[in-house]
Amino acid sequence: MADTSTSDLHRNHPLENQLFATGNVLIKPGHALARISLRAAGDQIEEINQVLSLDLPDSPKTSVARDERTALWLGPDEWLILDNLSSDLHELPKNLAQMLCSAVDISHRNTSIIVSGKGAVGVLNTGCPQNLSMEAFPVGACSRTILGKSEIILLRIGTSTFHVECWRSFSDYVWKYLVDGAKTL
């Protein structure tokens, strides 16, 4: 993450001031987050867990949250780490520099959208083909998948609340897709 503390530059959120609500769904941009894309082999995990002070999830479609830090399983050797901006997560690539792994800061590559309300599953399923019932996708479940033509990462943070992570440049498409979906329900 770039050091903006000494700069007067203001970074615009790609979905600034956007909000959409109907009777049963609320779609709003997520807070700014620190994000790390982590790739590592099995024998490195224990050491990385210590640096992260969190146990990386090792089974498909699961996430582990501790305080404000969340680690999402994306693949057998791939994780997405999310944390609030004030954390020391941006130090992680430096702290892992001696190890054979890849930790890339993607805080500004991604942005997030929060979809909540009892119509949330219906709205997401207008473009996402996954089974989002509570049995198949319980609270804490996460997965990389698609919404329409855009890749998203979906994390269920509540019974009817989803965190949708997408690339910043695709956020306009994803936002409009979700809003369109909400209008048609």
Add this chain to the structure above:
Amino acid sequence: MLLIHCPYCKEDRPELEFHGAGEAHIARPENIADISDAEFEKFFFIRENQKGLVFERWRHLNGCGRFFNAARHSVSDKFICTYKAGEAKPEITEEQLASVLPPARGDK
């Protein structure tokens, strides 16, 4: 829509998350600079393209991102099984093949 079993995610996932990647079990020659043009052509371009049982590479592109292999029927498009990349070709039994055959002509 097909449901495809990803051997890494260990569950059936919708077809839209996947991407086909051609014939499986084609080993790149270790001495690629020394082989003749005809041998290179065979490795690079020539494919079996069989009607019936085929072994294919697939990638769970919008999911775990991993490549894996699948045994499939090329006429009915149905999957028999999927297995992790690097594993040997599984034995396909007559019953397994019969279960994915396309309907015979004239059948409704």
